[in-house]
Amino acid sequence: MTPALVLLAVLVTAGAVVAVSAREPRLAVLGIIVVLTGAAYVVEPMPGVVALAARLVGSVLAGFLVWVSLRGAPPPTAGWRMGWPGASAVAIVAFAIGWLAAGTMGTALGTLAADGPAVGAAAALTGGSLVPRAALGAALALSALAAAPVLLGRDALRLGLGLLLLLAAAGLLRNAFTAGTDGIVELGLAVLTAVSGAGVAILVSRSLEAFGDLALRGPGRSDAAIRHRPTDDAHPLPPTPARDGGRGRAGRRAPAPDPGAPSSGRDGSDWSPRP
Amino acid sequence: MMLVLLLTLGTLGAAASAWGLARGGRAARGGALAGGVALLAIVVLALALDAPRVGSGTIPEGVGLLGGRLIPNDYLRLVVALWAMDAALLVCIAWLGAGLAGLRGLLPALLVSIVGGTVALAATELTLGAAAAGATGLVALVVLLATREPASITPAARELRATIVSTVLLIGAIAVAPIGAGLAIRAAGANADGAPADPAVNGATTMGADATAIVGLLVLAIALAVAIRSGLIPFHLRVPRLADVAPPVSLPLLLAWVPLPLAVVGLAAVDRLLAPLALPLEGEQWLIIAAALFTLVAAAAAAFLQDDLRHTTGYLVIADFALVLLAFAALDPEAWGPGRTWLLVLVASKTALGAWAAVAEGRFGTRSIPDMRGWIRRSPLLAAALVVTTAATFGLPGWAAFEARVGLAQLTAGAPLDAILLVAGFLTLPTYLRLLGLGTGVATSRVDRAAPERIVRIRRFETLSVEVEGVAAESVGAEGVAAEGAPAGPDAVPGARPAGRDTAVRRAARTSGSMASHGATHVGRRFARALRRDATELTAAAVLTLAVLAALTSWGVLDISGAASEPAPIVSGPSSD
Numbered sequence: 001m002t003p004a005l006v007l008l009a010v011l012v013t014a015g016a017v018v019a020v021s022a023r024e025p026r027l028a029v030l031g032i033i034v035v036l037t038g039a040a041y042v043v044e045p046m047p048g049v050v051a052l053a054a055r056l057v058g059s060v061l062a063g064f065l066v067w068v069s070l071r072g073a074p075p076p077t078a079g080w081r082m083g084w085p086g087a088s089a090v091a092i093v094a095f096a097i098g099w100l101a102a103g104t105m106g107t108a109l110g111t112l113a114a115d116g117p118a119v120g121a122a123a124a125l126t127g128g129s130l131v132p133r134a135a136l137g138a139a140l141a142l143s144a145l146a147a148a149p150v151l152l153g154r155d156a157l158r159l160g161l162g163l164l165l166l167l168a169a170a171g172l173l174r175n176a177f178t179a180g181t182d183g184i185v186e187l188g189l190a191v192l193t194a195v196s197g198a199g200v201a202i203l204v205s206r207s208l209e210a211f212g213d214l215a216l217r218g219p220g221r222s223d224a225a226i227r228h229r230p231t232d233d234a235h236p237l238p239p240t241p242a243r244d245g246g247r248g249r250a251g252r253r254a255p256a257p258d259p260g261a262p263s264s265g266r267d268g269s270d271w272s273p274r275p
Numbered sequence: 276m277m278l279v280l281l282l283t284l285g286t287l288g289a290a291a292s293a294w295g296l297a298r299g300g301r302a303a304r305g306g307a308l309a310g311g312v313a314l315l316a317i318v319v320l321a322l323a324l325d326a327p328r329v330g331s332g333t334i335p336e337g338v339g340l341l342g343g344r345l346i347p348n349d350y351l352r353l354v355v356a357l358w359a360m361d362a363a364l365l366v367c368i369a370w371l372g373a374g375l376a377g378l379r380g381l382l383p384a385l386l387v388s389i390v391g392g393t394v395a396l397a398a399t400e401l402t403l404g405a406a407a408a409g410a411t412g413l414v415a416l417v418v419l420l421a422t423r424e425p426a427s428i429t430p431a432a433r434e435l436r437a438t439i440v441s442t443v444l445l446i447g448a449i450a451v452a453p454i455g456a457g458l459a460i461r462a463a464g465a466n467a468d469g470a471p472a473d474p475a476v477n478g479a480t481t482m483g484a485d486a487t488a489i490v491g492l493l494v495l496a497i498a499l500a501v502a503i504r505s506g507l508i509p510f511h512l513r514v515p516r517l518a519d520v521a522p523p524v525s526l527p528l529l530l531a532w533v534p535l536p537l538a539v540v541g542l543a544a545v546d547r548l549l550a551p552l553a554l555p556l557e558g559e560q561w562l563i564i565a566a567a568l569f570t571l572v573a574a575a576a577a578a579f580l581q582d583d584l585r586h587t588t589g590y591l592v593i594a595d596f597a598l599v600l601l602a603f604a605a606l607d608p609e610a611w612g613p614g615r616t617w618l619l620v621l622v623a624s625k626t627a628l629g630a631w632a633a634v635a636e637g638r639f640g641t642r643s644i645p646d647m648r649g650w651i652r653r654s655p656l657l658a659a660a661l662v663v664t665t666a667a668t669f670g671l672p673g674w675a676a677f678e679a680r681v682g683l684a685q686l687t688a689g690a691p692l693d694a695i696l697l698v699a700g701f702l703t704l705p706t707y708l709r710l711l712g713l714g715t716g717v718a719t720s721r722v723d724r725a726a727p728e729r730i731v732r733i734r735r736f737e738t739l740s741v742e743v744e745g746v747a748a749e750s751v752g753a754e755g756v757a758a759e760g761a762p763a764g765p766d767a768v769p770g771a772r773p774a775g776r777d778t779a780v781r782r783a784a785r786t787s788g789s790m791a792s793h794g795a796t797h798v799g800r801r802f803a804r805a806l807r808r809d810a811t812e813l814t815a816a817a818v819l820t821l822a823v824l825a826a827l828t829s830w831g832v833l834d835i836s837g838a839a840s841e842p843a844p845i846v847s848g849p850s851s852d
Contacts, residue, residue, distance in 0.1 A: 105454065108458070108485070109454070109457065109458065109461075150436060150440065156428070156432060159432055159435075159436060160435070163435060163436060163439040163440070166439060166440065166443045167439060167442075167443060169443070169447075170442075170443040170446040170447050170450070171446075173446075173447050173450045173451065174402065174446065174447075174450040176450075177450050177451055177453065177454055178450060182344075182400060182403075184341050184342065184344045184400070184403060185344075185400050185402050185403045185406075188394075188398075188402070188403040188406040188407060189402070189406050191406065191410060192406040192407075192409050192410050192442070195410045195413055196409075196410075196413065196435075196439055199413050199416050199435050200435070202416060202420055203416070203420070203428065203431055203432055203435060206420055206423070206428050206431075207428050209423075210423075210425035210428060211425065211428075216428065216429045216432050217425075217428070217429055
């Protein structure tokens with residue numbers, strides 16, 4: 001069982017690489033589904049059926065909701081500029097660091113606990129099992145891969161996938177250091193995963209609905225600054241499509257955009273209906 | 276049993292209100308009614324909750340839930356009751372201000388957040404509590420994205436990021452904490468048992484240093500999680516932008532209530548897993564104290580210098596949250612009680628402040644503080660509310676709020692730093708005084724134009740019966756006609772009678788079998804209309820009620836300090852070692 005779980009940890013890491021580096025949104029979501037689903041099972045000993053089922057349902061639901069939110073041929077995203085080779089390199093290094101750190105930690109705990117009971121929370125780690133090492137390695141790899149989209153992400157999908165990667169990393173960290181798993185706690189984590197997936201999905205959906213792309217507008221570019229000017233402004237701004245629903249001053253419909261032109265929507269002016 | 280009922284009611288109320296308010300019309304009225312009834316029922320259930328004092332003995336059968344993973348406690352009872360009462364008043368304010376459209380997003384979010392907060396505060400497993408607290412934080416999306424405003428997408432993304440990052444930090448710290456604690460305990464044991472020259476003792480000493488470093492990092496991670504979630508400086512940038520796009524009446528929920536469960540779970544993690552180790556963590560303590568002090572000073576200055584009412588409110592909330600960091604910096608189980616007391620005072624007083632700001636903005640039609648000069652002349656009830664809120668924020672000697680401030684400062688640092696921290700906690704006072712002082716000035720034209728707080732009774736007038744197409748019209752009051760006729764447009768005249776054909780149809784309807792339900796709806800609409808006619812006074816009264824609730828909390832009614840000081844309902848498990 002142990003080699004299979006270690007392989008699963010590697011597969012989870014590979015899924016994370018796909019999630020952060022793929023330019024095709026659906027492929028990236030496929031990667032996150034693999035990560036969320038697999039991360040719950042890199043644990044030794046295996047939790048009960050209820051816990052396994054709860055995590056499976058929560059993970060699949062989260063991924064499915066994000067998948068559904070991308071209906072209607074979303075545009076390719078920028079992906080990670082480093083590409084998949086760079087992402088793979090980061091993941092491998094982080095995985096190795098986590099693996100070695102877990103080994104060192106297990107050795108230290110085992111030395112100190114040689115004449116006494118093992119630290120309960122790290123029984124598997126001190127027992128020499130490879131699964132906690134793989135779990136910690138995958139957790140670090142996922143965290144490293146998620147750092148860029150979470151801290152610098154300007155794209156609703158990339159940010160959301162990064163956050164879901166972080167959630168999976170927290171679960172893996174817990175798997176590495178927890179001796180036993182509690183069905184109710186697993187259920188709580190499953191609910192958190194599903195709700196987070198729903199949050200990402202609704203964010204992506206609204207972004208596509210409003211702007212036709214996934215870019216997150218800064219405060220200087222969104223129409224928030226326009227909409228929230230004081231109502232007693234002495235020099236009100238002229239109506240814009242974002243404020244009057246696409247009508248000009250005379251109530252005319254704004255000219256239809258060129259279907260072949262890229263949907264920039266940077267200033268919130270691109271309100272053309274998506275095909 | 277009561278806990279199950281509370282959670283079920285909250286969930287069903289949230290679902291019904293979300294479904295109904297999204298559809299509009301009769302469904303919206305039904306949904307809003309269901310949500311409102313659920314809120315009131317939660318208040319009653321929370322106060323009637325059988326909450327055994329933790330540590331007082333065995334938990335009676337039937338009190339816990341999910342095999343003892345959720346156990347109600349006194350603190351939970353008070354928090355949920357106050358949360359639901361505040362929520363009900365906020366819903367009233369939102370409805371009076373913007374009708375049912377003002378409840379879309381807000382009412383379901385309030386109910387869901389109460390359910391999530393209840394689970395987080397009742398959890399006996401820290402990871403479960405952290406997961407529930409994280410899920411609670413996601414209600415911000417419900418509020419922000421309900422408006423379908425493109426401008427709210429980016430702030431919603433920031434809220435999502437802050438919520439999940441803080442939750443992940445907390446869950447990660449809880450997972451690693453037993454390792455650090457185990458290392459520290461075993462290193463201490465080896466040091467105590469072995470001879471100084473023993474190589475095993477040297478190894479243990481090294482391991483002890485490593486354990487100290489790990490535990491220090493964990494304390495910082497938990498404090499960081501709370502700082503990110505509550506928007507402390509330097510993580511404050513999302514707060515003004517959130518205040519710009521969120522409905523103002525929802526700000527108390529988003530800024531004050533939503534971070535509360537995460538802060539409580541973070542405090543529980545430190546109190547139960549890390550503080551009892553009593554490791555020398557001066558460096559980490561100083562770092563947290565510095566962050567808290569900087570936030571106290573900077574947020575107070577920003578609040579005073581800001582001319583935007585919403586931003587000022589946001590910075591006042593941030594400044595008060597900085598005091599919560601002191602409970603982490605103390606690294607003393609004694610700080611658990613004052614920390615949780617202060618959290619409750621914070622949310623109660625900031626809810627009153629946020630509601631005051633929302634009502635004032637709606638009343639005077641501006642967010643600019645200078646434009647609100649002279650506001651007290653037009654709004655004495657709001658003035659009273661702000662005075663009471665100020666008193667609730669700072670408290671008086673002997674009050675729970677004041678004692679919590681003093682306790683946190685003294686537990687965090689010795690003299691003279693404790694005095695500095697205590698004084699820094701009062702740095703927001705000038706902002707409150709500025710708002711009050713500005714209100715006594717000469718009223719601006721904007722304030723002059725605002726509706727005064729004065730109950731206005733429109734005298735019902737009699738109309739003569741007339742024959743229209745052979746049907747005798749009834750004499751009805753002006754307000755009844757205005758509501759029963761066609762949808763009021765810009766040209767609608769109060770008191771205008773509908774066409775004779777409509778009157779005939781209505782007469783026929785009155786004789787039909789649905790007369791009873793129609794009458795009830797009619798009475799309900801008239802009641803609602805009567806309430807909204809005096810919206811100015813009623814919103815001010817609601818804000819004053821919130822302020823009084825905050826003052827009672829600050830005073831320490833219902834033994835809030837005692838409830839906050841009772842041990843966390845955490846049981847030992849395989850992961851807590």
